[in-house]
Amino acid sequence: xxxxxxxxxxxxxxxxxxxxxxxxxxxxxxxxxxxxxxxxxxxxxxxxxxxxxxx
Amino acid sequence: xxxxxxxxxxxxxxxxxxxxxxxxxxxxxxxxxxxxxxxxxxxxxxxxxxxxxxxxxxxxxxxxxxxxxxxxxxxxxxxxxxxxxxxxxxxxxxxxxxxxxxxxxxxxxxxxxxxxxxxxxxxxxxxxxxxxxxxxxxxxxxxxxxxxxxxxxxxxxxxxxxxxxxxxxxxxxxxxxxxxxxxxxxxxxxxxxxxxxxxxxxxxxxxxxxxxxxxxxxxxxxxxxxxxxxxxxxxxxxxxxxxxxxxxxxxxxxxxxxxxxxxxxxxxxxxxxxxxxxxxxxxxxxxxxxxxxxxxxxxxxxxxxxxxxxxxxxxxxxxxxxxxxxxxxxxxxxxxxxxxxxxxxxxxxxxxxxxxxxxxxxxxxxxxxxxxxxxxxxxxxxxxxxxxxxxxxxxxxxxxxxxxxxxxxxxxxxxxxxxxxxxxxxxxxxxxxxxxxxxxxxxxxxxxxxxxxxxxxxxxxxxxxxxxxxxxxxxxxxxxxxx
Numbered sequence: 146x147x148x149x150x151x152x153x154x155x156x157x158x159x160x161x162x163x164x165x166x167x168x169x170x171x172x173x174x175x176x177x178x179x180x181x182x183x184x185x186x187x188x189x190x191x192x193x194x195x196x197x198x199x200x
Numbered sequence: 201x202x203x204x205x206x207x208x209x210x211x212x213x214x215x216x217x218x219x220x221x222x223x224x225x226x227x228x229x230x231x232x233x234x235x236x237x238x239x240x241x242x243x244x245x246x247x248x249x250x251x252x253x254x255x256x257x258x259x260x261x262x263x264x265x266x267x268x269x270x271x272x273x274x275x276x277x278x279x280x281x282x283x284x285x286x287x288x289x290x291x292x293x294x295x296x297x298x299x300x301x302x303x304x305x306x307x308x309x310x311x312x313x314x315x316x317x318x319x320x321x322x323x324x325x326x327x328x329x330x331x332x333x334x335x336x337x338x339x340x341x342x343x344x345x346x347x348x349x350x351x352x353x354x355x356x357x358x359x360x361x362x363x364x365x366x367x368x369x370x371x372x373x374x375x376x377x378x379x380x381x382x383x384x385x386x387x388x389x390x391x392x393x394x395x396x397x398x399x400x401x402x403x404x405x406x407x408x409x410x411x412x413x414x415x416x417x418x419x420x421x422x423x424x425x426x427x428x429x430x431x432x433x434x435x436x437x438x439x440x441x442x443x444x445x446x447x448x449x450x451x452x453x454x455x456x457x458x459x460x461x462x463x464x465x466x467x468x469x470x471x472x473x474x475x476x477x478x479x480x481x482x483x484x485x486x487x488x489x490x491x492x493x494x495x496x497x498x499x500x501x502x503x504x505x506x507x508x509x510x511x512x513x514x515x516x517x518x519x520x521x522x523x524x525x526x527x528x529x530x531x532x533x534x535x536x537x538x539x540x541x542x543x544x545x546x547x548x549x550x551x552x553x554x555x556x557x558x559x560x561x562x563x564x565x566x567x568x569x570x571x572x573x574x575x576x577x578x579x580x581x582x583x584x585x586x587x588x589x590x591x592x593x594x595x596x597x598x599x600x601x602x603x604x605x606x607x608x609x610x611x612x613x614x615x616x617x618x619x620x621x622x623x624x625x626x627x628x629x630x631x632x633x634x635x636x637x638x639x640x641x642x643x644x645x646x647x648x649x650x651x652x653x654x655x656x657x658x659x660x661x662x663x664x665x666x667x668x669x670x671x672x673x674x675x676x677x678x679x680x681x682x683x
Binding site for chain 1 (some may be wrong): 248450453454456
């Protein structure tokens with residue numbers, strides 16, 4: 146039953162803690178550098194016009 | 201086009217959708233029996249390790265690819281890595297769609313059994329009912345396959361916020377409540393302690409058995425949804441302010457929490473009603489045998505089983521449906537990336553999925569073959585996702601895409617080592633292990649045959665055909681998915 150306690154603490158406890166951290170982060174509001182609009186889409190990273198040629 | 205798309209309205213909506221994607225039937229019917237067959241408590245150690253050494257790193261890469269590219273798998277690979285890599289996203293997408301074709305059949309089975317158990321206990325008839333129902337050529341599974349697809353398509357037709365988000369807000373809390381109810385009932389049965397003891401007893405000598413590690417790694421790889429391209433698809437709808445790292449950890453740990461709940465619901469139930477040897481036989485009866493033959497029998501004998509049998513099958517159906525929604529959305533997203541409207545995409549995906557699922561609904565041989573080929577294929581998908589980070593530059597990917605502006609915490613360079621070294625080694629070990637099983641155990645006489653159900657040949661033939669087509673049309677795919 147030691148193993149049961151260890152595994153349940155690790156998995157269920159870890160899940161609960163990660164949810165808790167996420168909740169705290171949400172309540173604190175924006176983290177540094179979060180000025181972007183939600184819908185903003187970053188520019189495509191490596192796609193170049195010439196990549197579309199020569200199919 | 202992409203800038204005006206719908207986004208999840210909150211972090212919780214994204215988390216619930218991610219959990220809905222990850223928690224599927226595999227958590228409920230595969231994890232408990234694989235854990236029981238591989239040493240119980242000893243199995244749980246490598247299973248938790250695999251979460252951090254395979255699943256969560258791959259989920260992080262998927263989250264980052266989707267969030268950054270705002271596209272489905274093909275477009276994400278093409279945009280992030282260059283058009284020459286569109287085929288990699290294509291393999292990830294096709295592998296998951298191939299699974300979706302038979303997974304909706306499974307969702308249909310669960311729905312059918314929910315309705316059956318509502319009418320009364322199946323008891324001794326369970327085996328007869330199952331063999332007359334699934335893969336026997338009966339059209340009932342086709343009907344329920346269609347019903348499951350219709351439910352899933354109906355949900356995604358309402359869009360990301362009105363459909364996927366709203367459905368998961370109901371389905372996932374309901375699933376966890378149903379699992380807690382089933383687990384609470386199981387542990388209060390007389391004799392349930394034997395099952396718990398079996399499940400959590402740690403015979404640490406089993407850790408020297410390579411098979412236990414490989415089974416644990418495979419279970420984690422299949423169960424968390426890492427490498428399926430599903431989180432990538434959902435992440436294309438996440439807000440920029442939402443981080444990658446913590447959400448990946450929540451999805452992974454939430455998935456494993458559901459697996460443990462399911463194991464606590466099932467293993468003690470089996471051990472409470474059957475003597476040790478027979479209980480082990482049941483746990484080795486395969487996914488379908490355990491869920492659709494033995495569980496209905498055990499519930500029929502259980503006080504209150506009349507109520508708990510539908511609870512179990514409703515949980516199974518909810519788990520299946522929440523994962524099916526994600527798979528359908530992946531298909532529709534791929535078409536929308538090419539410029540198709542959601543409505544047209546839904547009609548096309550629904551039609552193709554229904555037709556392609558019919559053979560698996562009618563024949564268990566086809567079902568088993570597809571499960572084998574694309575289940576093992578998922579390991580390749582997982583590797584390709586990790587390779588995406590390597591192609592981008594693994595450290596650059598970690599700094600720019602994972603530790604981006606919205607992150608809750610910075611992921612350290614350990615992730616570079618896991619993505620560049622550990623995951624490729626794990627992949628090689630798992631693929632070799634499953635092929636070794638085919639050659640030595642599943643089909644020693646015909647392992648190279650392309651038309652055998654569990655052969656290496658059938659995997660290579662089907663993957664080869666898909667890869668050949670993807671290479672052939674790579675440029676077109678890249679152009680089409682990045683419009």
